[in-house]
Amino acid sequence: MKAIQIDEFGGPEVLYITDIPEPVPADNEVLVEIYAASVNPADSKVRQGTGPGAGNVTFPYIIGRDFSGVVRAYGKNISEFSPGDAVFGVLPVGSEGTYCEALAIDAALVAHKPDTLSHSSTAAIVLSGLTSLVSIEDTLKLQAGEKILIHGGAGGVGSFAVQLAHHLGAHVITTASPINHDYLQGLGADEVIDYNAQDFTTVLNDIDVIFDLIGGEVHQRSFKVLKSSGRMAYIAPLLKGASPPREDVTVLRPNVQRDRAHLLRIIDLFEAGVIKAPNIQEIPLDDAGAAHDLIDTQHVRGKIVLQIK
Numbered sequence: 001m002k003a004i005q006i007d008e009f010g011g012p013e014v015l016y017i018t019d020i021p022e023p024v025p026a027d028n029e030v031l032v033e034i035y036a037a038s039v040n041p042a043d044s045k046v047r048q049g050t051g052p053g054a055g056n057v058t059f060p061y062i063i064g065r066d067f068s069g070v071v072r073a074y075g076k077n078i079s080e081f082s083p084g085d086a087v088f089g090v091l092p093v094g095s096e097g098t099y100c101e102a103l104a105i106d107a108a109l110v111a112h113k114p115d116t117l118s119h120s121s122t123a124a125i126v127l128s129g130l131t132s133l134v135s136i137e138d139t140l141k142l143q144a145g146e147k148i149l150i151h152g153g154a155g156g157v158g159s160f161a162v163q164l165a166h167h168l169g170a171h172v173i174t175t176a177s178p179i180n181h182d183y184l185q186g187l188g189a190d191e192v193i194d195y196n197a198q199d200f201t202t203v204l205n206d207i208d209v210i211f212d213l214i215g216g217e218v219h220q221r222s223f224k225v226l227k228s229s230g231r232m233a234y235i236a237p238l239l240k241g242a243s244p245p246r247e248d249v250t251v252l253r254p255n256v257q258r259d260r261a262h263l264l265r266i267i268d269l270f271e272a273g274v275i276k277a278p279n280i281q282e283i284p285l286d287d288a289g290a291a292h293d294l295i296d297t298q299h300v301r302g303k304i305v306l307q308i309k
């Protein structure tokens with residue numbers, strides 16, 4: 001089968017296409033023919049050797065975390081899937097390998113894909129959707145009427161998070177470059193701040209909840225706008241040695257677990273019409289390097305999806 005591998009850490013040029021044997025599913029696994037796989041910023045961090053799991057990488061290595069495809073075979077303990085079933089899923093934390101034509105994966109991490117969603121749209125919302133659900137519903141427990149600030153609304157996680165927060169009845173404020181303001185208002189943002197032109201700490205205060213997708217100095221400055229007893233969850237790296245400068249607020253690091261129950265919650269939201277697929281840029285698997293050139297700009301609107309079949 002075709003696969004994109006790396007033999008060393010580095011820029012997008014270290015990604016190369018090759019032929020490798022197809023995996024064989026173990027007893028609890030399904031073999032999925034991958035139709036579409038999304039490109040996540042974490043893929044770039046692994047490629048560069050800067051992600052937290054870099055120490056566990058052994059070359060040659062296939063990156064990529066979420067996918068949509070079709071079951072081709074399964075292990076002897078599997079009863080809930082049959083060959084030909086359209087499915088989607090995400091690999092466990094610390095494990096990768098979706099930039100290829102087939103993947104053997106624990107069936108507990110896979111769910112049926114609805115006919116109403118394309119493989120591309122499904123691949124685009126797996127890890128981003130899981131991250132948003134776990135962060136906003138399970139961790140921050142966002143309530144109707146609360147004011148939420150989402151830093152970095154126009155990216156993969158933000159595109160889902162803005163819609164979810166709007167659906168939950170929050171007042172949604174997000175940050176983005178002007179080119180993305182109409183896009184974000186279309187997803188349900190009530191206010192969009194151009195972070196290049198305006199310091200959010202001078203225009204916001206008394207924020208109930210912050211979902212920080214940017215980290216660094218943005219995270220540290222965010223404490224200025226949180227109300228007393230406010231909550232902030234973050235998923236991007238913080239400044240080295242950073243610690244919360246306030247004791248009257250709660251800072252949370254979501255634990256984005258992978259399981260079928262969460263995958264089905266994403267699908268329920270789509271089927272109820274409250275979440276739509278983000279803006280998607282499709283790129284053929286062979287051009288994975290071009291996809292990584294784009295993700296490295298840190299200005300992708302929505303998601304990049306590798307087209308595999």
Ligand SMILES: NC(=O)c1ccc[n+]([C@@H]2O[C@H](COP(=O)([O-])OP(=O)(O)OC[C@H]3O[C@@H](n4cnc5c(N)ncnc54)[C@H](OP(=O)(O)O)[C@@H]3O)[C@@H](O)[C@H]2O)c1
Pocket residue numbers: 040041042127128131151152153154155156157158175176177178180195213214218235236237256295298299300301302
């Ligand atoms: N399990 C986890 O912990 C987990 C899961 C998923 C993601 N993450 C991390 O969360 C972060 C966000 O992920 P993602 O997939 O949403 O990334 P992404 O899709 O690459 O985000 C791109 C977006 O970031 C916006 N952006 C860049 N700099 C910004 C700034 N200073 N302020 C506001 N917006 C800015 C850009 O908007 P403009 O073009 O409008 O500027 C662009 O649309 C990444 O660091 C990722 O690794 C963690």
